[in-house]
Amino acid sequence: MLRPKIILLTAVLLLCIRASGQGRLVSVLREQTLTLEQQIDSVVLEFGLDVQKKDLVFAFRLLKLIKREVHCVALTYRTVDPKGREVIASGLVSYPEHGTWRGTVEMSPYNREKSLCGTSRLYTTEVLASVLGYVTLIPDNIGYGATDSLPIAYQMSGNSALVSAHLREAAKEYLQEHLDRKLPRKTFLFGYSLGAPNTLALAYHYADNPESDVRLKAVCLGSGAYDPALALDLILQRGEMSYLFFPGMVRSLNSWLDTGLDPSQLFCGRVLEDYETITQGLDSPLDLAQEYGTDIHSYMHPHFFNGHQSPDILRLKEALKSLSLLSETLHPLPASVEVVLRHSAEDDIVPVACTDALFQRLKAPWHQVTYHRNKKGTHYETAVRSFIDLALILL
Numbered sequence: 001m002l003r004p005k006i007i008l009l010t011a012v013l014l015l016c017i018r019a020s021g022q023g024r025l026v027s028v029l030r031e032q033t034l035t036l037e038q039q040i041d042s043v044v045l046e047f048g049l050d051v052q053k054k055d056l057v058f059a060f061r062l063l064k065l066i067k068r069e070v071h072c073v074a075l076t077y078r079t080v081d082p083k084g085r086e087v088i089a090s091g092l093v094s095y096p097e098h099g100t101w102r103g104t105v106e107m108s109p110y111n112r113e114k115s116l117c118g119t120s121r122l123y124t125t126e127v128l129a130s131v132l133g134y135v136t137l138i139p140d141n142i143g144y145g146a147t148d149s150l151p152i153a154y155q156m157s158g159n160s161a162l163v164s165a166h167l168r169e170a171a172k173e174y175l176q177e178h179l180d181r182k183l184p185r186k187t188f189l190f191g192y193s194l195g196a197p198n199t200l201a202l203a204y205h206y207a208d209n210p211e212s213d214v215r216l217k218a219v220c221l222g223s224g225a226y227d228p229a230l231a232l233d234l235i236l237q238r239g240e241m242s243y244l245f246f247p248g249m250v251r252s253l254n255s256w257l258d259t260g261l262d263p264s265q266l267f268c269g270r271v272l273e274d275y276e277t278i279t280q281g282l283d284s285p286l287d288l289a290q291e292y293g294t295d296i297h298s299y300m301h302p303h304f305f306n307g308h309q310s311p312d313i314l315r316l317k318e319a320l321k322s323l324s325l326l327s328e329t330l331h332p333l334p335a336s337v338e339v340v341l342r343h344s345a346e347d348d349i350v351p352v353a354c355t356d357a358l359f360q361r362l363k364a365p366w367h368q369v370t371y372h373r374n375k376k377g378t379h380y381e382t383a384v385r386s387f388i389d390l391a392l393i394l395l
Contacts, residue, residue, distance in 0.1 A: 022078070024170035025177075026088055029074040032122050033097055069097040070130040074119035076146050077170035082159040082256040090145035091167040092118035092138040093174060094127040103186035103217070105129040105394070106137045106164055108198035110191075110383070111245075114152075114281045117144035128387065129190070132394045135175070135183060139167045141198070143252075143281060151255040152281045154248060155228050155323045159256075160198035161205040165212065185215040190390045192383050193350065196224025197325055200358075207333055218338040218393050222386030223379055225350045226358045229320035234351040236304055241296055243349045243379075244278070244288035247271060250316070251279035259319045265312035271299035326357050332364040339369040340393065342386045344377035 072094045079089045095101060107126040109118065117140045118124040129136045141160055143152030153159055172183045187206070191199025199221060206214040225231040228249075235241050250266060253259045263275045271278065271292055278288060292299060303310045333339060339362060343355035352373065359371045372389070374382060 023173045024077045024079075024166055025173040026076040026078060026170075028174070028178075029076060029090065029119060030122060031071065031073040034070045034072060034094075034123050034127065038123060068099070068131045068133070070094050070127055071097050072122050072127060073174065074122060074145075075167075075170055075174060077166060079163045079166040080159070081142050081147070081150065082153050082156045087142070087147055087150075089142065089147050089163060089166075090117075090119045090140045091163075091170070092122070092124065092127070092140075093135070093167075093171045094130040094138075095135045095175075096130055096133055099133060101135050101181070101184050102133040102394075103135075103184045103188060104137065104168075105134045105188045105190060105390075106168065106199075106202065107189075108160055108164060108191040108195035108202065109138055109141065110193040110195045111154075111285065112144075113284050114144055114148050117141075117148075119145045125387070126190075129188075129390065129394060132391065134188070134394060135171070137164070137167050137171050139163050148281075151251055151279075152248060153256055154194070154245075154252040155197065155225070155320075156252070156256060157197045157201035157323065157325060161201035164198070164202045165205055168212075168214075185213060187214050187216050188390070188393060189216070189219045190386075191220075191224065192222040192386050193224060193379065196221040197226050200224070200226065200325055203333060203337070207337070216334075216337050218340065219333065220340045220386065220390045220393060221355075221358075222342045222389070223344070223347055223350050223382050224354060224358075226354050227324040227326045229317055229324060230326075230357065231351055231354055232317070232320060234353055235296065236300070238348075238351075239296055240294050240348060242289050242294045243285045244271070244292055244299075245285045245349075246300070247275055248279045248281065248285070253316070253319045257319055257322075259315055261316055261319075262312050265303070265310055266301050266316060267299055268301050269299050326361055330361045332362050332367050332369075335364075335367045337367075338393065339367075340372070340389050341369065342372040342374070342382060342389055344374040344379070344382045346374075346376050347379045347382065349379040 076088050076090045081087050118138045119140055126138045127136050143150050175181050175183050189199045189203050203219045206212050206216050250261050254261050341355055343352045345352050363369045
């Protein structure tokens with residue numbers, strides 16, 4: 001799943017770190033214990049009141065039933081960026097304040113503006129897994145937290161898998177040094193939206209590297225763009241998107257893959273005029289769509305729609321294809337790993353065809369993959385249902 005160059009660079013970096021006597025963990029930034037009320041506030045902050053009330057009620061009742069306080073720790077640790085260079089990144093580790101740890105949950109976060117990453121707020125919806133008795137690991141990913149001076153590494157799933165795996169190593173060091181406790185080997189992975197392809201890459205990283213000492217039990221994925229090129233083609237056909245994401249994606253490709261894409265050949269109107277501001281990652285793509293409009297004809301270059309395949313459009317599509325996780329070499333995960341997929345046919349941000357294609361690749365005679373393909377529901381309503389999928393697995 002990971003590119004040979006990244007694997008080689010990571011192996012060399014790991015040998016250097018071990019030779020120097022350094023571990024992954026660099027520092028503890030800050031920490032706090034979350035009450036039940038703060039955890040409920042986190043759900044409301046993330047999803048607001050636009051989701052179906054019955055889904056929120058389920059989540060709230062679950063929290064009140066368990067009544068478990070959660071301790072959150074923001075760490076910095078050594079990892080690599082998409083070019084294989086060593087960086088000091090940050091991530092969030094949360095665990096139940098009291099009681100037995102039932103396992104480990106690793107979550108790759110969905111897209112947020114930079115100010116709302118896990119270590120910035122010291123709480124985020126993903127820590128809800130700790131309410132159920134699990135240690136939860138949530139990397140900020142490159143471009144957030146300790147690396148917020150860097151461009152966001154959108155759809156760089158291979159790198160995100162390494163960033164997550166390195167956070168796990170740092171968390172093991174922290175728990176051993178500060179609590180004299182071991183990180184549970186039994187592991188569940190979760191990713192939604194932008195986090196879903198990153199989580200899928202992490203699942204293959206652990207499956208293909210048994211020396212990681214991870215006992216992978218389940219992978220829960222929701223509404224991910226596992227094939228960015230397919231997603232772009234379908235969104236162009238649809239002509240509407242309530243999420244202004246593509247300018248940030250272009251900046252990411254130029255920064256990390258050196259694609260040399262010219263924004264003036266890909267965008268137009270106010271989005272082109274404000275390209276530098278829009279792509280800083282300081283605003284939510286949802287808010288940007290409300291500001292600049294949801295009709296992509298108003299900001300995507302006319303060449304996307306008139307059949308003229310300019311050199312920049314061709315390079316963009318080729319770069320997106322290189323990030324697809326749906327290659328011919330994709331194989332089903334081990335039969336011992338439960339896989340749960342969810343997506344809505346009404347999703348107007350990530351086309352449901354992306355998960356349809358993933359399902360076809362993952363299913364195998366010896367391994368039943370569960371796919372909840374909802375007829376109705378927005379991208380955000382499906383997010384709550386995906387969290388419930390995970391809760392049901394963890395319970």
